[in-house]
Amino acid sequence: MSHNTFGYLFRVTTWGESHGPALGAVIDGCPPGLRFTLDDLQSFMDKRKPGQSRFVTQRREDDIVKVLSGVMPQDDGSMITTGTPVSLMIENTDQRSKDYGDIAKRYRPGHADFTYDVKYGIRDYRGGGRSSARETAARVAAGALARLVIPGVTIRGALVQIGKHKINRANWNWAQVEQNPFFAPDAEIVPVWEDYLDGIRKAGSSVGAVIEVVAEGVPAGIGAPVYGKLDQDIASLLMSINAVKGVEIGNGFGSAEITGEENADEMRIGPDGRPVFLSNNAGGILGGISTGEPIVARFAIKPTSSILTERRSIDADGQEVDVRTKGRHDPCVGIRAVPVGEAMLACAIADHYLRDRGQTGRLK
Numbered sequence: 001m002s003h004n005t006f007g008y009l010f011r012v013t014t015w016g017e018s019h020g021p022a023l024g025a026v027i028d029g030c031p032p033g034l035r036f037t038l039d040d041l042q043s044f045m046d047k048r049k050p051g052q053s054r055f056v057t058q059r060r061e062d063d064i065v066k067v068l069s070g071v072m073p074q075d076d077g078s079m080i081t082t083g084t085p086v087s088l089m090i091e092n093t094d095q096r097s098k099d100y101g102d103i104a105k106r107y108r109p110g111h112a113d114f115t116y117d118v119k120y121g122i123r124d125y126r127g128g129g130r131s132s133a134r135e136t137a138a139r140v141a142a143g144a145l146a147r148l149v150i151p152g153v154t155i156r157g158a159l160v161q162i163g164k165h166k167i168n169r170a171n172w173n174w175a176q177v178e179q180n181p182f183f184a185p186d187a188e189i190v191p192v193w194e195d196y197l198d199g200i201r202k203a204g205s206s207v208g209a210v211i212e213v214v215a216e217g218v219p220a221g222i223g224a225p226v227y228g229k230l231d232q233d234i235a236s237l238l239m240s241i242n243a244v245k246g247v248e249i250g251n252g253f254g255s256a257e258i259t260g261e262e263n264a265d266e267m268r269i270g271p272d273g274r275p276v277f278l279s280n281n282a283g284g285i286l287g288g289i290s291t292g293e294p295i296v297a298r299f300a301i302k303p304t305s306s307i308l309t310e311r312r313s314i315d316a317d318g319q320e321v322d323v324r325t326k327g328r329h330d331p332c333v334g335i336r337a338v339p340v341g342e343a344m345l346a347c348a349i350a351d352h353y354l355r356d357r358g359q360t361g362r363l364k
């Protein structure tokens with residue numbers, strides 16, 4: 001299996017399967033001199049790890065990151081990157097492979113079982129193997145380092161829709177995001193989502209979601225037209241997340257519904273003599289290059305395909321079968337995808353930040 005690497009200068013390779021002993025990421029091109037602690041890494045891992053509320057899978061993975069290479073430990077307990085490959089490892093501790101015996105030959109509708117078999121002729125069915133979103137733990141670890149590459153950047157994400165229930169954007173409050181099990185920025189939607197997801201969970205069903213990720217403090221001028229546009233690469237990395245079926249930048253598909261007057265972000269000169277945009281429909285990117293405004297992207301996650309309801313499918317022997325997926329699954333994987341989206345946005349921007357530094361030398 002090839003293509004497990006992304007990025008040009010901040011180059012991330014992830015490895016490992018859901019039910020192997022461990023998985024992880026190797027970051028080649030991580031700049032030297034980035035200081036971090038294991039707690040820094042862990043705080044992002046903890047946002048993605050399972051078992052944190054009744055609305056996510058009850059697997060019990062601690063997702064403790066070990067840093068195997070590429071750093072010099074410091075007396076104060078922190079570590080500093082040395083510029084050599086940084087290798088991050090997360091052990092798998094709560095596999096229950098027997099839960100997956102029934103799907104060794106049967107294809108779960110909506111999952112990658114059929115296509116992996118068609119392509120490779122062999123499939124690690126335990127937990128979905130490489131197609132399992134367990135792999136996204138490695139991305140979150142890499143994303144924690146990517147954030148350090150871009151001075152002064154803040155990268156955050158929030159869940160903005162579950163099923164048909166959308167947040168009220170007028171209530172957006174970033175402080176709320178850390179205070180509910182959904183990463184919701186709108187306190188009023190929380191009881192609505194709780195009731196709705198309780199019903200979905202008890203029915204053994206699942207539902208999709210939309211996540212918004214925002215990067216503030218990204219300097220104007222990064223992005224590499226015409227085939228390395230910043231929006232293109234952000235979309236590609238967000239689309240690479242399991243279960244993602246749509247990505248928008250800024251106004252996204254909404255921009256097709258409005259006029260040129262409404263959509264174009266007008267400009268003025270601010271009090272400090274710098275350009276100011278009067279709106280941010282572009283989501284912080286014009287011509288594939290950052291404007292200095294917040295970079296805003298959204299992605300849609302489909303409903304978890306592993307559900308308790310029996311669905312029609314086929315098996316590897318060409319027989320028609322009915323599949324009911326046992327095991328512990330998220331009723332809405334969109335919740336745990338929030339930190340994954342943040343990580344992929346961080347990696348895309350870090351890579352472009354370094355690329356810009358290499359080409360133009362404008363940035364420190």
Ligand SMILES: Cc1cc2nc3c(=O)[nH]c(=O)nc-3n(C[C@H](O)[C@H](O)[C@H](O)COP(=O)(O)O)c2cc1C
Nearest residue numbers: 111112131132133242243305306329330333336337
């Ligand atoms: C954080 C996260 C957790 C996931 N957990 C599950 C799961 O428990 N069961 C499942 O069927 N799919 C889960 N998925 C989605 C599958 O990994 C994904 O649907 C599958 O690999 C097929 O790929 P595709 O949906 O991108 O085509 C999860 C996705 C994410 C982002």
